[in-house]
Amino acid sequence: MNHRIDDATAGVPGFAGIAARAADTDASGLIPRQNWQDLRDCGYFRLFSPPELGGAGAAPLAQTAAMEALARACPSTYWSATVSALLCVKLISTYGDPDKHRRLLEPLLSGERLAAFAVAETTASSDSGTFRTKVRPAGPAGGGFLIRGEKSKITNAPNADLAVVVARRERLPGDDGPAWCLAFVDLFQPGVHRYEIPRMGLRGMPWGGLIFDDALIGEDDIVPVPIEELAETMAWGWLKNSFAAIGLAEAALAASVRHARERVSFGRPLGHMEGVQAQLADSRAQIDAARLLAQRVAVERAAGQSARDRIAMLKIYATEMGVEVAARAVQIHGAAGVTPGHEVERMYRDAQMNVIGGFTTNRLREQVAESLLGPAVYRAFDWTGPAGLGHDPAGLDGFPQRAAA
Numbered sequence: 001m002n003h004r005i006d007d008a009t010a011g012v013p014g015f016a017g018i019a020a021r022a023a024d025t026d027a028s029g030l031i032p033r034q035n036w037q038d039l040r041d042c043g044y045f046r047l048f049s050p051p052e053l054g055g056a057g058a059a060p061l062a063q064t065a066a067m068e069a070l071a072r073a074c075p076s077t078y079w080s081a082t083v084s085a086l087l088c089v090k091l092i093s094t095y096g097d098p099d100k101h102r103r104l105l106e107p108l109l110s111g112e113r114l115a116a117f118a119v120a121e122t123t124a125s126s127d128s129g130t131f132r133t134k135v136r137p138a139g140p141a142g143g144g145f146l147i148r149g150e151k152s153k154i155t156n157a158p159n160a161d162l163a164v165v166v167a168r169r170e171r172l173p174g175d176d177g178p179a180w181c182l183a184f185v186d187l188f189q190p191g192v193h194r195y196e197i198p199r200m201g202l203r204g205m206p207w208g209g210l211i212f213d214d215a216l217i218g219e220d221d222i223v224p225v226p227i228e229e230l231a232e233t234m235a236w237g238w239l240k241n242s243f244a245a246i247g248l249a250e251a252a253l254a255a256s257v258r259h260a261r262e263r264v265s266f267g268r269p270l271g272h273m274e275g276v277q278a279q280l281a282d283s284r285a286q287i288d289a290a291r292l293l294a295q296r297v298a299v300e301r302a303a304g305q306s307a308r309d310r311i312a313m314l315k316i317y318a319t320e321m322g323v324e325v326a327a328r329a330v331q332i333h334g335a336a337g338v339t340p341g342h343e344v345e346r347m348y349r350d351a352q353m354n355v356i357g358g359f360t361t362n363r364l365r366e367q368v369a370e371s372l373l374g375p376a377v378y379r380a381f382d383w384t385g386p387a388g389l390g391h392d393p394a395g396l397d398g399f400p401q402r403a404a405a
């Protein structure tokens with residue numbers, strides 16, 4: 001079924017074919033070819049880009065309505081397509097060169113090719129200090145660059161054509177540029193190996209690792225960038241995850257309302273029980289609150305404002321809300337809700353993935369708190385020392401310092 005993106009904004013339920021295939025997508029672990037065709041036909045891949053790049057130039061609320069509609073239809077398809085069309089395209093168009101990188105952007109915007117954004121590694125990925133993937137010049141006389149390392153837990157890794165990789169840069173003497181770079185890596189070449197990672201939710205979404213064993217990167221496809229600056233553009237990913245949660249929660253609430261109308265207990269539908277009513281009302285209020293915040297953030301971003309902390313707050317609120325709403329949906333369905341293959345069982349598994357993907361919500365809470373308090377100082381907690389007893393470790397409150405061991 002073909003439908004245009006503006007249908008979604010007009011409130012017409014879009015992506016009906018993709019929704020009808022969502023259970024199979026989860027069970028088979030594969031996004032059907034027809035889903036990609038539907039997305040190409042409706043212009044989803046061009047949705048987030050301005051006309052000068054070949055995009056649709058859609059208004060921010062048209063973008064958010066389409067994101068929510070696709071996430072509601074099939075979270076796995078939504079994740080895979082939106083990582084490429086939104087996050088990777090924003091990264092290439094923000095940091096790349098409009099002329100040199102048009103060859104990378106156009107196939108992503110048409111949906112002929114798919115991209116992955118590779119930051120995380122096998123180490124604790126909340127902490128970029130643990131990342132080891134490195135780019136070095138292929139030779140002293142130019143000839144491009146070589147990349148070596150392993151990226152893990154990456155959306156689209158098993159099937160992407162191109163990866164936008166965050167890597168360290170080996171700097172030659174005299175090069176005082178940033179220590180990090182974005183590397184645009186062609187994934188169909190001998191130095192690239194891939195693997196898939198099994199997971200509880202988003203099972204249709206391709207997800208796994210990329211091993212770079214001296215894969216070759218063209219001269220133009222390394223862009224040195226300070227890592228703090230990258231965080232600003234990576235926030236597009238938090239917006240993506242938030243709409244994944246909002247769309248999923250709306251689908252879980254719709255299933256809950258249907259069941260509460262149809263299932264009869266003690267001679268009346270479940271929806272006539274106060275406990276169930278309260279659960280439905282809480283879900284309704286939370287979804288609407290998340291959507292309003294998300295729309296505000298999307299409009300602020302489109303107006304060129306940073307909105308980074310607000311996107312972090314949104315990601316925390318929306319993705320955790322998605323888990324709560326999905327859990328209520330399972331509860332309202334009783335044993336049917338915990339039966340493999342039931343739609344709310346799938347939503348419950350998918351919902352938790354949104355909380356961790358991108359940046360985890362506990363990590364983002366730190367960012368929000370630091371924007372309120374200033375940078376935090378971390379120390380090992382020693383309950384026998386003066387700090388552990390609630391006194392100033394510098395001794396400024398007059399409490400005697402512990403003798404150095």
Ligand SMILES: Cc1cc2nc3c(=O)[nH]c(=O)nc-3n(C[C@H](O)[C@H](O)[C@H](O)COP(=O)(O)OP(=O)(O)OC[C@H]3O[C@@H](n4cnc5c(N)ncnc54)[C@H](O)[C@@H]3O)c2cc1C
Binds near residue numbers: 122125360
């Ligand atoms: C669905 C999904 C899709 C993903 N897609 C991509 C992708 O496309 N590209 C990509 O690069 N990565 C991707 N990831 C990886 C994701 O970014 C990481 O899983 C995430 O950043 C957390 O890293 P970790 O799993 O290594 O957990 P760890 O960093 O080991 O963290 C473990 C736990 O400790 C907590 N923690 C760690 N540090 C702190 C801290 N300072 N304060 C408070 N709590 C902390 C975390 O919140 C978490 O609960 C994806 C993950 C998922 C689940």
